[in-house]
Amino acid sequence: MDGKLYDLMDWKAIEEITYSESSDPHRILGAHRKKKGTLVQAYLPTARGISVCLNGSRKKYPMELVDESGFFAVFIPLADIGTYHYEVLFDNGTLCDMCDPYAFPAQIKDSDLKKFSAGTHYEIWKILGAHPKTVDGVEGVDFAVWAPCAMRVSVVGDFNLWDGRRHQMRRLGDSGVFELFIPGLKAGDLYKFEIKNHNSAPFLKADPYANQTEMRPKTASVVCSADPFHWTDDKWMAERKRHSQDELPMAVYEVHLGSWKRKNAEGSEAEKAYLGTEFYNYREIAHDLAAYVKDMGYTHVELLPVMEHPLDASWGYQTTGYYAPTSRFGTPDDFRYFVNYMHSKGIGVILDWVPAHFPRDAWGMAQFDGTCVYEHADPRQGCHPDWGTLIFNYGRPQVSNFLIGSALYWTEEFHADGLRFDAVASMLYLDYGRKPGEWVANIYGGNENLEAVEFLKHLNSVFREREKGAVLIAEESTAWPNVTGDVKENSLGFHYKWNMGWMNDFLRYMQCDPYFRHSRYNDLTFSMIYAYSEKFILPLSHDEVVHGKGSLVNKMPGATLEEKYAELRAAYGFMTGHPGKKLLFMGQEFGQMDEWSEEHSLEWDLLEYPIHKNTQNYVRDLNKLYRKHSALWKKDFDSDGFEWINCMDAEQNIVVFIRKTDDPAETLLFVCNFAPVAHKKFRVGVPFAGKFKEIFGSEDARYGGPGLGNTRVKTSKKEAWNGREDSIEVDVPELAVMIFSCTPTEAPKKLSGRTKKTGGGSTAETVDAMPKTEAADDESAAEVILATVESATDTVKKAADKVAKTAKKKAADAGKTADRIAETAKKKAADAGKTADRIAETAKKKAADAGKTADRIAETAKKKAADAGKTADRIAKKAKKKAADAGKAADKIAQKAKKSVIRENEESDGAK
16 A cells, blocks of 8 residues: 555544444545545445546546455545546446445535424425435435434445445434435435444334335335426315315215225236235226215215335334335325325315324334334333334424424325324323333323323424314324314314214114113213314224224114114214214225225125115215205304204103204204104104205115105194294104204294303203213103203293293293293292202202102193193103102202202392
8 A cells, every 4th residue: 555545544434434333434435635635535345446537537546445345545636636436346347437425515404403403394304314316416315314322324225235334324413313415326216224323233224204115015215206296286275275174064984095995916817816906006096986985975085094004904003104105005196196186076185194103113213223212211101001012202302303294294295184193192191001100100290291292282283384274183082171272272283083982972872772772862962061172073983893893884783684774874864963073984884794804895796785775875965965054064163053952852762953053044953763663743842933844864765764754844833842932743763863954934033052152162051951861760850850940941041030031932822921930930049048958958858758749840840831731741741750769869859959949049149
């Protein structure tokens, strides 16, 4: 070796390179100015010889092998050699030209690194990962990865024989980010990062920020094309920004792309038998799915996670590629085509997204640089006990930034119309799924994950600001308050929340044998107690039709298929009328019998059978009715949009309610019968005098029902019922839901509603309020007392004078009835005074003799509901029947009476 060259060498730094332990290879490799010339050094372990070729002068300088491992150097007696490239002779005899990756400066700005370190780089996917670009006229790919505790990181792939010594990356300051621009690489090249730390041998990791990946079971990342996609959904995106989804219909079709439809494998019969079915490409399935969804009347599709995941059986919920659409169905541009095509057909696209946990795969994010980078080091915080997955360390800014960037990436790069956050409850609670002693309390000693709460607020506030019109949906199964709403009002910031309480209660009610459902009546009606505490979506999702739970139709009781499908139609009808946006999982719209499996396509051949075709037609027509009538969605989150007519008929399993807007002519009346008993001339209270026409019925013969609906328009009569001045008689088929349009005789005043919001939810103020009691029989006497007063006065307002006025109005033909009601209320208030004990004693005394109690209750009912006619008789009969066990309910009667009289006393005082 030339002595001058030897003296110029930094042998300690060279050793770092040859041992592949350098975090700053640019300090040694490449061209560096020295006195009287330039020192050029290269490390190519498989090279036999290298020459430096100057691009300007075309001069060639052979390099000397200064270390047998493949380290070459040459001193060129020029102060400025300009641009250059290497001519390399490899040990297999191949001769090729290549640009020196260490001749290029860092491509990431310090300002980007600072924002990333602070957790506020909201376009981080444009910085980290692999990005084709042109630098100084040279095409290549810029690689960047965050590995804060790594000693050395290299880019490896087919281009360097997966040799981690070849392309060692440079650490950028104290950011923990390693970066390297490699000339000559292009879109489609495979790569991984080889990482070496102080405690282990080198290991390979896929790129967490990769935009494209290999098809499983292979795990390499793929350099994704930077060519822009030609979007044609400008009109859709502009309209999305202008309108709030709150006041628009939202019927969501939940889809797993891998099993909605599959195509037969190509090849010989033996190959087909072995290969089975294949996935459709994003572009292929877009056309079939859009046509089907549009025909069925859905407004959106919600896709089970399309982010890359290694295990089909995880359905995408064990995500490894937070920035890459799964390669099962094609390329990122193929997925862009899918979304663009959906938008062209007027269909929104919501994506399931998993920020709660990630899998332990050794090639993935787990212990990414040999330490816990993305997860907590303490397994009590970093490991999920039930799922065996790892939990993100939300308190680490770079981890938070990784997830925030991912959420924004899908909406900005793929035009997604929303994200549904999976398993939010597991994020919010430190003791989720854990036993005592297996979790770490927060700084205040509580079980709330304060870091996760801050992360969600941060993400959601940024998302709302940047992605106007796109929605954020939480799958949150607990009673955590203020999940939806503005972050500024101490909410988590979601637009909507899945109503898991409604789903569980409703399915529990529907699964109960109809002959015993009366004991579960509260499960049917309880959801309205909290219906306005959040902005809810009503989900009948994939989770309810897997793991032995059976399909929805098989949850329905019934001795015959006809009975089961009648139950299913009734369930869908009730769901349509209940406040909240709607979601139904694929296959359930035509009543698939078997539970869902990701291993094969839906059973589309079932549509050859009338019972399935009829069910599909029913759901299609139900969706179209839902979208047509604004009463079913315009006031989903306003208590003025819903009123109970009858929510107390547990014995007959019947509920009656209305959905409405500010225009009375848009009101819809729902009559739901969940018992296998039909009723002729069943009287129903109505919101106003007018004509009522059945416009939809689940019993219609078109849907496989008996066709026993109401074909003639019903004109209301001035006969008080269900606390209403007017009523109609309808025929109610068994196991059916009927929907009536309501045309007022005269234009009544604006329907202001019979419930009002207080605090975060809704409070029952009248007979329309639903009873929260499962043991209805035990408290029946108390309920009769309350119901008698309420049905006679229509609504007990805060002031006693309003009670009197209401009573006078209802009893206009009864003469002195209103005065007697007012006098009774005042007398009760006077007798009650301020002493609750006297109320209790009076109530207990009244309940001492069950027979006398029933008579006195009946008498009270008759006196106070004289104007109601037949109503008083029904109340009296019901009171006598249910008062047999009134003695046992004395304490409960006392409590109810206390509250009732105290309220009346306060109202009387207020009126004075």
